[in-house]
Amino acid sequence: MRLAPLLLVLAVSIPALAQGQTSIPESALGTAAKLRAQALADDTSWRVTESLTTEIGPRLPGSEADARAVAWAEAKFTELGYDRVWTEPVTFPKWVRNGESARVMGDHAQPLVVTALGGSPGGEVEAEIVRFEDFDALEAAPEGSLDGRIAFIDYRMARTRDGSGYGAAGSTRGRGPSVASSKGAVGFLMRSLGTSHARVANTGITRFAEGVEPIPAAALSLPDADQLGRLLERGPVTVHLALDVGFDGEYTSHNVIGEITGSGGGDEFVVIASHLDSWDLGTGAIDDASGVGITMAAGHLIGQLERRPARSIRVIAFANEEQGLIGARQYAERHADSIGQHLLAAESDFGAGRIYGFNTGAPEHAREATRQIAEALAPLGIEYMPDKGGPGPDIIPMAQAGVTWAWMGQDGSEYFDLHHNASDTLDKVDPEALAQNTAAYVVFAWLAAEAEGDFGSGPAP
Amino acid sequence: MRLAPLLLVLAVSIPALAQGQTSIPESALGTAAKLRAQALADDTSWRVTESLTTEIGPRLPGSEADARAVAWAEAKFTELGYDRVWTEPVTFPKWVRNGESARVMGDHAQPLVVTALGGSPGGEVEAEIVRFEDFDALEAAPEGSLDGRIAFIDYRMARTRDGSGYGAAGSTRGRGPSVASSKGAVGFLMRSLGTSHARVANTGITRFAEGVEPIPAAALSLPDADQLGRLLERGPVTVHLALDVGFDGEYTSHNVIGEITGSGGGDEFVVIASHLDSWDLGTGAIDDASGVGITMAAGHLIGQLERRPARSIRVIAFANEEQGLIGARQYAERHADSIGQHLLAAESDFGAGRIYGFNTGAPEHAREATRQIAEALAPLGIEYMPDKGGPGPDIIPMAQAGVTWAWMGQDGSEYFDLHHNASDTLDKVDPEALAQNTAAYVVFAWLAAEAEGDFGSGPAP
Numbered sequence: 001m002r003l004a005p006l007l008l009v010l011a012v013s014i015p016a017l018a019q020g021q022t023s024i025p026e027s028a029l030g031t032a033a034k035l036r037a038q039a040l041a042d043d044t045s046w047r048v049t050e051s052l053t054t055e056i057g058p059r060l061p062g063s064e065a066d067a068r069a070v071a072w073a074e075a076k077f078t079e080l081g082y083d084r085v086w087t088e089p090v091t092f093p094k095w096v097r098n099g100e101s102a103r104v105m106g107d108h109a110q111p112l113v114v115t116a117l118g119g120s121p122g123g124e125v126e127a128e129i130v131r132f133e134d135f136d137a138l139e140a141a142p143e144g145s146l147d148g149r150i151a152f153i154d155y156r157m158a159r160t161r162d163g164s165g166y167g168a169a170g171s172t173r174g175r176g177p178s179v180a181s182s183k184g185a186v187g188f189l190m191r192s193l194g195t196s197h198a199r200v201a202n203t204g205i206t207r208f209a210e211g212v213e214p215i216p217a218a219a220l221s222l223p224d225a226d227q228l229g230r231l232l233e234r235g236p237v238t239v240h241l242a243l244d245v246g247f248d249g250e251y252t253s254h255n256v257i258g259e260i261t262g263s264g265g266g267d268e269f270v271v272i273a274s275h276l277d278s279w280d281l282g283t284g285a286i287d288d289a290s291g292v293g294i295t296m297a298a299g300h301l302i303g304q305l306e307r308r309p310a311r312s313i314r315v316i317a318f319a320n321e322e323q324g325l326i327g328a329r330q331y332a333e334r335h336a337d338s339i340g341q342h343l344l345a346a347e348s349d350f351g352a353g354r355i356y357g358f359n360t361g362a363p364e365h366a367r368e369a370t371r372q373i374a375e376a377l378a379p380l381g382i383e384y385m386p387d388k389g390g391p392g393p394d395i396i397p398m399a400q401a402g403v404t405w406a407w408m409g410q411d412g413s414e415y416f417d418l419h420h421n422a423s424d425t426l427d428k429v430d431p432e433a434l435a436q437n438t439a440a441y442v443v444f445a446w447l448a449a450e451a452e453g454d455f456g457s458g459p460a461p
Numbered sequence: 462m463r464l465a466p467l468l469l470v471l472a473v474s475i476p477a478l479a480q481g482q483t484s485i486p487e488s489a490l491g492t493a494a495k496l497r498a499q500a501l502a503d504d505t506s507w508r509v510t511e512s513l514t515t516e517i518g519p520r521l522p523g524s525e526a527d528a529r530a531v532a533w534a535e536a537k538f539t540e541l542g543y544d545r546v547w548t549e550p551v552t553f554p555k556w557v558r559n560g561e562s563a564r565v566m567g568d569h570a571q572p573l574v575v576t577a578l579g580g581s582p583g584g585e586v587e588a589e590i591v592r593f594e595d596f597d598a599l600e601a602a603p604e605g606s607l608d609g610r611i612a613f614i615d616y617r618m619a620r621t622r623d624g625s626g627y628g629a630a631g632s633t634r635g636r637g638p639s640v641a642s643s644k645g646a647v648g649f650l651m652r653s654l655g656t657s658h659a660r661v662a663n664t665g666i667t668r669f670a671e672g673v674e675p676i677p678a679a680a681l682s683l684p685d686a687d688q689l690g691r692l693l694e695r696g697p698v699t700v701h702l703a704l705d706v707g708f709d710g711e712y713t714s715h716n717v718i719g720e721i722t723g724s725g726g727g728d729e730f731v732v733i734a735s736h737l738d739s740w741d742l743g744t745g746a747i748d749d750a751s752g753v754g755i756t757m758a759a760g761h762l763i764g765q766l767e768r769r770p771a772r773s774i775r776v777i778a779f780a781n782e783e784q785g786l787i788g789a790r791q792y793a794e795r796h797a798d799s800i801g802q803h804l805l806a807a808e809s810d811f812g813a814g815r816i817y818g819f820n821t822g823a824p825e826h827a828r829e830a831t832r833q834i835a836e837a838l839a840p841l842g843i844e845y846m847p848d849k850g851g852p853g854p855d856i857i858p859m860a861q862a863g864v865t866w867a868w869m870g871q872d873g874s875e876y877f878d879l880h881h882n883a884s885d886t887l888d889k890v891d892p893e894a895l896a897q898n899t900a901a902y903v904v905f906a907w908l909a910a911e912a913e914g915d916f917g918s919g920p921a922p
Contacts, residue, residue, distance in 0.1 A: 050691070054569070054688060054691045054692060054695075055568075055569050055695070056569070056571075057565075057569065057570075057571030057572075057688075058571060058572070064570065065570070065571070068568075104518075107516075108515070108516050108517070108518065109518075109525065109526070110517075110518030110519060110526070110744070111518075111519070111741075113883060196659065197884070197886075197888050197889070198657065198659030198660075198661060198883075198884045199659075199661060199742075199743060199882075199883035199884045199886060200659060200660060200661065200883075222888070223744075223884070223886035223887070223888050226886070226887070226888055227515060227518075227744070227886070227887075230511070230515045230887075231515060234515075234516070280572075281660075282660060283571070283684075283688070421660075422574060422659075422660035422661075423658070423659045423660045423684070425658075425660060425684035425687075425688070426684070426687070426688075426691075427658050427683070427684050427687055428658070
């Protein structure tokens with residue numbers, strides 16, 4: 001701690017050459033303070049978020065609204081004064097939802113609120129359910145023990161600030177249906193990975209392993225999972241599950257990219273990203289229109305400055321994050337040869353809660369610059385957390401290719417009340433928290449683009 | 462205030478004869494204290510509420526579950542040791558809900574979350590919407606001004622403890638569709654009368670006036686009403702509304718009644734009531750399984766005493782409250798000749814929140830007894846509110862016939878987060894608040910049944 005001022009002096013005084021420390025010049029820090037204040041008073045991120053959720057609404061990958069969203073994003077980047085705006089194609093299997101229902105049969109007959117998991121096949125099954133505490137318990141069930149049954153994972157995820165409750169749910173949704181099928185199940189139900197007791201169910205993608213027969217798979221709202229638990233205490237429970245969903249050919253959407261071109265010519269750039277698609281149950285406000293609003297506004301504010309940053313700011317609205325980071329994976333493949341030009345990359349995809357923590361995955365020679373950025377974020381109530389964080393979902397493929405991530409940790413305490421369910425609508429976005437996010441992204445993007453020296457990005461070893 | 466102790470002495474010492482003051486004997490007050498403590502420690506009301514919501518689930522009047530609920534209530538009264546259990550037929554038009562959907566058409570195409578209002582006809586309409594601030598604004602619209610349009614009342618109800626926000630919504634739901642049709646509208650939409658921002662819509666009954674063409678009528682969730690408002694700021698909005706609902710013949714259900722027979726032979730009785738039916742979107746936990754649980758448990762606890770009360774306790778679970786107090790109206794007609802035997806009547810039908818206030822509609826000669834009951838309720842945190850209250854919904858028909866009402870005001874601050882929507886499920890019931898309610902009902906019913914003198918009930922003038 002006592003060394004910090006000394007390190008700062010050294011960092012500023014030593015030119016950032018190949019083997020040297022990366023640092024940020026004083027002049028850039030002054031502009032960052034101005035941008036920070038400006039962003040807090042600016043409503044661009046709110047207006048962008050409002051526009052996307054209102055005019056496009058839900059944006060299921062491959063839907064008619066997906067195409068409208070791409071056109072909307074191109075127009076919005078242009079309207080916000082970006083220097084370059086372009087799209088890059090992203091192709092994926094199209095999954096559609098036409099309808100879904102479930103009901104308890106027999107003496108306690110009653111409807112259940114469910115939503116099909118993305119990637120589920122359609123189909124109608126009626127069978128006794130078998131309850132499991134969690135994914136591990138399902139995985140431990142003997143082969144064939146679920147023959148002709150519906151598996152039901154009743155895992156309760158915890159509410160946490162950092163989203164670790166979702167992580168702890170592990171493979172429940174992603175692999176649960178596949179494992180259930182491999183043990184003979186004809187259907188799959190799970191307690192929604194969510195924290196709201198409103199009677200809405202949370203969707204999300206699942207995947208069947210090669211050679212496993214896909215089975216209808218759906219999530220129950222929390223009250224419905226509770227209800228099944230109580231009914232099971234009274235005896236066997238038979239459920240009728242009817243899903244009119246499934247894959248329907250292939251679709252090509254687009255990543256949409258806006259660039260504020262750096263004074264250095266644009267050969268190197270800082271990436272700030274979000275995803276343009278959403279699930280279909282809500283209007284994708286906190287997942288992830290708010291991320292689109294925050295990052296588009298941050299780039300816009302930098303573009304309004306009297307001078308361009310040294311490097312470019314590349315704002316990416318990725319296609320089809322929800323069904324497997326598909327836009328991000330195809331971006332990383334397409335840009336494999338220019339990984340070293342991606343200086344640092346961050347994504348806003350954890351709602352619209354206030355940012356509380358910051359870090360980067362930069363190596364030692366860029367820790368001082370990371371600390372300088374953290375210092376400029378501190379007035380926003382953001383703490384430097386050198387042991388925390390990681391790449392946002394859409395940053396993962398490029399991070400795996402060697403791009404250095406930056407992390408701005410949002411308070412996700414209420415995120416899973418809304419995530420992937422119908423209640424994810426604009427009224428849940430707090431304009432003040434959104435402005436704090438925008439201020440953090442604008443400070444981060446500006447300072448990273450102005451840094452003298454690199455952040456260690458380059459082809460993965 | 463200084464007179465109160467003196468009045469108490471007078472009340473106790475003067476026999477309650479024809480022209481005298483009604484009062485409650487000391488011995489009864491001692492037992493009330495015992496019952497109060499016992500009820501707070503007892504879980505009967507919770508177990509009854511759990512059983513009804515779990516085993517029967519939603520109980521739409523006329524549905525298969527309606528018949529199961531009647532059989533359940535008879536069995537439950539018997540199991541709880543009531544002296545007499547019987548049913549009385551209640552006949553009404555059967556209304557069914559098969560499905561419902563709505564979507565915005567055109568450039569901003571997107572689905573809307575709606576629920577048909579009870580009593581709505583089925584039908585499919587597509588038309589431009591016309592927004593009104595409230596029912597009065599709709600009523601002020603010129604005849605014919607809505608020709609071929611869908612009327613949309615965007616009234617925002619306020620959250621209040623006593624439910625006055627719902628009352629202030631006035632005729633929005635009950636008369637809105639009828640008035641819209643009379644002015645030429647082909648469909649009706651309204652912002653749900655609710656306070657939750659979860660994306661669930663609130664149903665409830667509507668009625669078309671004689672000679673008015675019924676039109677499809679539905680409520681939007683709050684986020685959807687917000688969304689329509691934002692879209693209307695951008696230009697005309699066309700909505701497609703498809704309701705597969707409607708009336709389908711006649712159905713006979715039953716009021717279910719359990720009696721703890723008084724030592725006086727049962728000629729006079731205190732009524733504590735609730736309703737057995739519910740809307741179909743949730744499981745009717747706070748509306749009104751909790752009322753069924755509270756009142757059934759209160760009678761049960763009195764039935765467990767070593768001696769019977771002087772008068773009977775009549776616990777009524779009314780049929781079809783939701784579609785117009787139909788069970789209660791038919792009860793009042795059937796029992797028109799014995800109105801004077803109904804000493805005092807209270808209903809628990811405002812959720813499962815704690816009771817904060819008490820009053821009765823008794824005339825002057827029974828105010829002292831009312832005050833005595835209030836005093837016995839005070840340790841439960843209940844205040845005597847001599848200017849407040851009125852009959853619960855199902856008490857209205859008998860109150861109109863001359864029965865004196867009693868009121869135990871529940872905290873309804875969160876009631877309209879759940880009322881008539883899918884989130885009305887058991888997890889919303891707090892067992893401790895439920896026990897407080899049960900304690901209040903058992904104290905009230907016992908003391909009223911033990912009072913010396915009447916509470917002014919008799920045929921209405």
